[in-house]
Every structure is written in structure tokens, then in C-alpha cells.
Amino acid sequence: MLTFGRARRLLRITTVFISHGLDEFVANLHLFRLYAYVLRLAPWRWRQTRAPRGERLRLALEELGPIFIKFGQMLSTRPDLVPEDIVVELSRLQDRVPPFPSQQAVALIEAAYGMPLSQAFRTFDTTPVASASVAQVHFATLHDGTEVAVKVLRPGIDIILRRDLALLQTLAQLAVRYWPDARRLRPLEVVKEYEKIVHDEMDLAHEAANASQLRTNFQDSTLLYVPRVFWDYTRRSVMVMERITGVPISNREALVAHGVDLRKLAHNGVEIFFTQAFRDGFFHADMHPGNIFVSFTGQYRAVDFGIMGTLSADDKYYLAENILGFLNRDYRSIAEAHVRAGWVPKGTRVDELEGAIRTVCEPIFAKPIKDISFGRLLMNLFQTARRFNMEVQPQLVLLQKTLFNIEGLGRRLYPDLDLWITAKPFLERWMREQLGPRAVWNAVRKEYPNWIHILPEIPRYLGTTLRQAKDGELSVRAQSDEIERLAQDMRVRHRRIMIGLLGGALLAVGLGVFGVTHPGFVARYLDVIEIGVGAPGFVLLAWSVLDLGRRPQ
Structure with missing residues (x-):
């Protein structure tokens, strides 16, 4: 539903787009097409120099504010939907906006912690070091002397988010109704994807979990350092991480x-x-x-x-x-x-x-x-x-x-x-x-716990399968080419499973011998059994594990 507030915001978008010479975009807003034609007659536009359309779109989005900046950034990741010249230009969008008052940041942090700021931090710098559309960052010091960066969501960002997302939904619906290319570009799906991205960014605990995982992945790396997350100080609206020093x-x-x-x-x-x-x-x-x-x-x-x-x-x-x-x-x-x-x-x-x-x-x-x-x-x-x-x-x-x-x-x-x-x-x-061999070993090591649970059942499985084969219960009657292919798939996978079971059994025997080996004359003969039985079992099991991952030809 197009409410008065949304109509007023759409009028603002139309004005901004026209001022940047984006007539081709405004013409598709339908409701404001007449308004667009009137603006084109404005004298200040007669000598207007037209920059490339990608640059004009980028400047318009920057003027419309944070949510539209982030929407443009998201579109820059979709070359499957957006022309290349626009993708390249939108990738240059900078998410820099004026900071909000420090008193509001302090109030938000104290509300999240349920305590005065002085109880949470030894020192807190009220001058933000970075400010973006969703949050801003302040430097602080914990009571143990650790220097940290405190990221806090903007006040009222939820309201702004809901308003502009609703507006984007309205624009997408208008595009579907009046724009011939809408079916190919799927604007409703694009807005839905953007909504998910923005909601993830609105949860700073989600961002903290991402950082923690990446830090684990590069724990001992000399190439990349990821700051530590202080979970005791992290909430949905506040995140505290180790302060990073270095050259931009x-x-x-x-x-x-x-x-x-x-x-x-x-x-x-x-x-x-x-x-x-x-x-x-x-x-x-x-x-x-x-x-x-x-x-x-x-x-x-x-x-x-x-x-x-x-x-x-x-x-x-x-x-x-x-x-x-x-x-x-x-x-x-x-x-x-x-x-x-x-x-x-x-x-x-x-x-x-x-x-x-x-x-x-x-x-x-x-x-x-x-x-x-x-x-x-x-x-x-x-x-x-x-x-x-x-x-x-x-x-x-x-x-x-x-x-x-x-x-x-x-x-x-x-x-x-x-x-x-x-x-x-x-x-x-x-x-x-x-x-290579390492992949074989990793696959076997990963699957071995699963195989070890079914090894005691192998005699029963083999007996049941052989009896079904003897009675003709395993046969598949093909009614079509597709069923014939399915039947072939089942036969191939059955053969692979049987080979794998045999390999697992031989490997289990080899490992069992290894487990009961004792020093002395008998042990030397048991080692021969271990190698002679376990090694072929390992090869058969490894082949089966890797081969089961392939689609039968």
C-alpha cells in the first residue's frame, strides 16, 4: 500500500534522480512520470553536463542516505543482474556518514549493559573513530588495561531500516508492474536478499561470531591477524573487540x-x-x-x-x-x-x-x-x-x-x-x-567411525543381501529410460558398498591383529598377517569411500 509517507519519500527519490540526470530510471516510476517531464524543462538542466550513468547513479544513492548506499553496495555484487558499467561504479560507494552524538552512544551502551559506563570500562573516548550507516566505533580501555574498540548501533536504526525497506519493496512492486525488464532482473527477490544482508549487519553478535570463526581459522598465521572478541561485553547492539593498530x-x-x-x-x-x-x-x-x-x-x-x-x-x-x-x-x-x-x-x-x-x-x-x-x-x-x-x-x-x-x-x-x-x-x-593420497587418508579417517559401527553387522548384511539376490528380490524392472538409469545407479552403488564392506572387514581384522600383537616370535608372524590383510582392506575401503562420492556414469 502506498501511504502518504511513502509517496512523499518517492517524490524525494524522483527529485534526486532527476537532479542527477537519471531520467531513464525515473520514467519507470510511472506515478511520477509527469513530474519527471516537468523537471526536465527546468532551465538549470539545459546546459547540464551528463557524466556516465553509473557515476550519476552512485552520486544519487549517496545523496539518498545510508540504506540506499548499502543497497547500491549490494547491487555491485550482482553482475548477473546489473550492467557492468554500473557494477564497477557502485563498487566505489563509500559507507561514510556523520557520527551521531556521543551522549546517545553512551546511553545505548549503558542500556545494553544495565550499568554505568564507568563500571564497564576504565576509560571511554567519546569521540568516534569511525562512523557508518549502521554503527559507529569508539576506543576504550577495559579495567585490566586492555585497549578495545567498541562498536554500537545507531539509535533508531531499526525504524529507518523498516521505513526504507518498505519503500524499496514498493519500488520493486512498481517495477514489476510497469517495467518491461522486471521479470529478468527480479527486483522483489533482490530486495528480499538485501533485507537479509541488512538484518545480519544489524546483529553485532552475529558479526562477532564471524570474527571469532575467522580468527580461529588464522590463529597461527603470519599473513592475517583477526582481533579477539570480548564476548562478556558483546550484545546485539554493542560489540567489543581488541583494538587494532597499524597503517591503513x-x-x-x-x-x-x-x-x-x-x-x-x-x-x-x-x-x-x-x-x-x-x-x-x-x-x-x-x-x-x-x-x-x-x-x-x-x-x-x-x-x-x-x-x-x-x-x-x-x-x-x-x-x-x-x-x-x-x-x-x-x-x-x-x-x-x-x-x-x-x-x-x-x-x-x-x-x-x-x-x-x-x-x-x-x-x-x-x-x-x-x-x-x-x-x-x-x-x-x-x-x-x-x-x-x-x-x-x-x-x-x-x-x-x-x-x-x-x-x-x-x-x-x-x-x-x-x-x-x-x-x-x-x-x-x-x-x-x-x-592425492592425503585426500584418500582424510576421507578414510573421516568415514572410519561410521564404518566401525556397522562392521559387526556385516555378516547379517551379507547374508540378507545374498538371500535377496538368490530369491530375485534385488532385480529392478525398467519401465523407462529414466528408471533404467536409476536401476543402473543402484547396481553400481550396491557394488561399491559391498566392496567397501569387504575392505572395512579386512581393515578391521588388520587393526584387530595390531591391537593384540605382543613382542616375541609370534608377533612377527602376526605383523605379516596385519600387513597382508589390513593393507588390502585399507585400499578397498579408501576406494569405496572416494568412489561413492562420484556420480555413476
Whole structure:
């Protein structure tokens, strides 16, 4: 429902958009189309110089305020929906707004703790050190002398959030009704996704949990330091973390003055990104210069963990296949990886997808290798695959946006950064670990507790299965091609399970012998039994565990 308040806010949006020359956007608001035509006749617009549309949109969103700034930032992560020129410009949106009064910050903290500020902190600096649309940060000292950063939500931000989200919903509904491209761009779904992101950022305990997980992942790292969270002082509206010191990564001159190796620093940033994405599947998705500091020894120090990305095991594997395919210019493997991952429909012709990817990528590879952008490659890949009805993969789009940030950051530090030198060895090593002996051992170690519980049941399982096979109860009558494929799948998996059970039994015997071995003459013969029985069992069990994860061909 379009209330008076929403109509007034829409009128304000229309005025701002027109003042920045965004006529093409305003024309789609329908209700204010006549108003837009009148504004176009204003004399001050006759000699108005028109900047690129992406820049004009960015300036308009900055003028409309915090929620629209964050909405623009979210849109910059969706190159599958937004044209490239607008994506690039929106990625430059800066979430900097004037601080709110310190008295309000103190009152909010005391209400959250239920005690005077002096009981919680030895000292508290009332001058904020950073201020954004959702929260601002103050420095303080705990009673034990620990220096901390206190992040507190803006007063009344819930009301502002609800108002502007409702307005965005209204805009999306108007777009669906009056905008021909609305079906393709799915504005209602985009607003819903944005609502989830903003609500996560509104819960500082959620951000604290993200920071704690990332700190655990890099506990002993010399590349990245993540500040400690003080949980006793953390609430939904207040978060207290260890105070970070260092040089802002955007201050290149200060880094040089402190003797930091910028080439190494740039490559370390790339390694940190790939380690987060492929080793942990959990990455900082807001790594712009304002959120990164550098110690005098060249160690990265991150802050602001409100937006994090995750990758599943399948995401990591298929993404690595795609990037290695790019590095080797093997477009066939890229197309096949898309089909296997289910990112494009099952019936997609691999040769056609391969040709489309080659058409997009070959002109890029005509450039010097150090000038090729991973982020742009992934963006082009998503845009190409969209022609083949590729389903949107939000986690990959967020990763691509983060990679853009890392590349831009690295090349500002060291213009000759060759990201490929760091990426290719890392990904090749990671792929070997996924397919080599270590992967076999890790898979067996992970699954062994599950197997050990069913080993005592193996004789009964075997007896039941053999009896069913003898009586013909395991047969499957195919009524269609699909059922025939299902039957084949079941037969293959049954065979793999049987081999796995046999391997598990042999391994159990070998381990059992190992457990009862005693020094002396008999032990030497038992060792022979242990190796002769346990080793083949290990091989069969490992093959079964790994093979069960594959789809039968």
C-alpha cells in the first residue's frame, strides 16, 4: 500500500534522480512520470553536463542516505543482474556518514549493559573513530588495561531500516508492474536478499561470531591477524573487540616509509583470499581499503566482519576447476565443470558453451598476463553462462566481488602485480590435495567411525543381501529410460558398498591383529598377517569411500 509517507519519500527519490540526470530510471516510476517531464524543462538542466550513468547513479544513492548506499553496495555484487558499467561504479560507494552524538552512544551502551559506563570500562573516548550507516566505533580501555574498540548501533536504526525497506519493496512492486525488464532482473527477490544482508549487519553478535570463526581459522598465521572478541561485553547492539593498530592499507606512502615490501604485501593479499576461499570455505566478503590495516612487519589486520561468504566443498572444487581452466585456456574443462556442477541445465550442449566461453575469453588473453583480471574473467563467465540459463549462484557472485576488491587493492599497492603467479601454484596444490593420497587418508579417517559401527553387522548384511539376490528380490524392472538409469545407479552403488564392506572387514581384522600383537616370535608372524590383510582392506575401503562420492556414469 502506498501511504502518504511513502509517496512523499518517492517524490524525494524522483527529485534526486532527476537532479542527477537519471531520467531513464525515473520514467519507470510511472506515478511520477509527469513530474519527471516537468523537471526536465527546468532551465538549470539545459546546459547540464551528463557524466556516465553509473557515476550519476552512485552520486544519487549517496545523496539518498545510508540504506540506499548499502543497497547500491549490494547491487555491485550482482553482475548477473546489473550492467557492468554500473557494477564497477557502485563498487566505489563509500559507507561514510556523520557520527551521531556521543551522549546517545553512551546511553545505548549503558542500556545494553544495565550499568554505568564507568563500571564497564576504565576509560571511554567519546569521540568516534569511525562512523557508518549502521554503527559507529569508539576506543576504550577495559579495567585490566586492555585497549578495545567498541562498536554500537545507531539509535533508531531499526525504524529507518523498516521505513526504507518498505519503500524499496514498493519500488520493486512498481517495477514489476510497469517495467518491461522486471521479470529478468527480479527486483522483489533482490530486495528480499538485501533485507537479509541488512538484518545480519544489524546483529553485532552475529558479526562477532564471524570474527571469532575467522580468527580461529588464522590463529597461527603470519599473513592475517583477526582481533579477539570480548564476548562478556558483546550484545546485539554493542560489540567489543581488541583494538587494532597499524597503517591503513590505502596509505601507500606510509607503508613505504615503514619499509613494508609492497610486492610481497600485494601477493600475500591474494594468498589470504585463496586460503579463506579454498582451505576454509569461509571468507571476508567486504575487504575494501577501509577495513584493512597493515602492521609494520607487513601482516594484514582486518576489521568489520558483518559480511562473510561461504563455499561448500562442491563450490570450491568446481570453482577451482574453472579457474585452472582459465589459467590453462582449457575452455572445454570449464564448460564441462559447469554442467557437472549443475550451474547450467543438464541438457546444455558442452560444445556450444565451450565456444561461447572461448569467444569471450580469447580477446582478454590477448593482453599481457599481468593485466588480466580474475574478477573480470569470472564476471564475463557468469554473463556468458546466463545465455545458457545459468542459475544465479549468490555465493560465487559474492566471491567474484571480493576478488575484484583484492585485485584492485593489490594493484594499487604494486601496479605490476601478477595475480596468476600466486593463484596457479596455490590452486594446483589444492587440487592435488583433493585427489592425492592425503585426500584418500582424510576421507578414510573421516568415514572410519561410521564404518566401525556397522562392521559387526556385516555378516547379517551379507547374508540378507545374498538371500535377496538368490530369491530375485534385488532385480529392478525398467519401465523407462529414466528408471533404467536409476536401476543402473543402484547396481553400481550396491557394488561399491559391498566392496567397501569387504575392505572395512579386512581393515578391521588388520587393526584387530595390531591391537593384540605382543613382542616375541609370534608377533612377527602376526605383523605379516596385519600387513597382508589390513593393507588390502585399507585400499578397498579408501576406494569405496572416494568412489561413492562420484556420480555413476
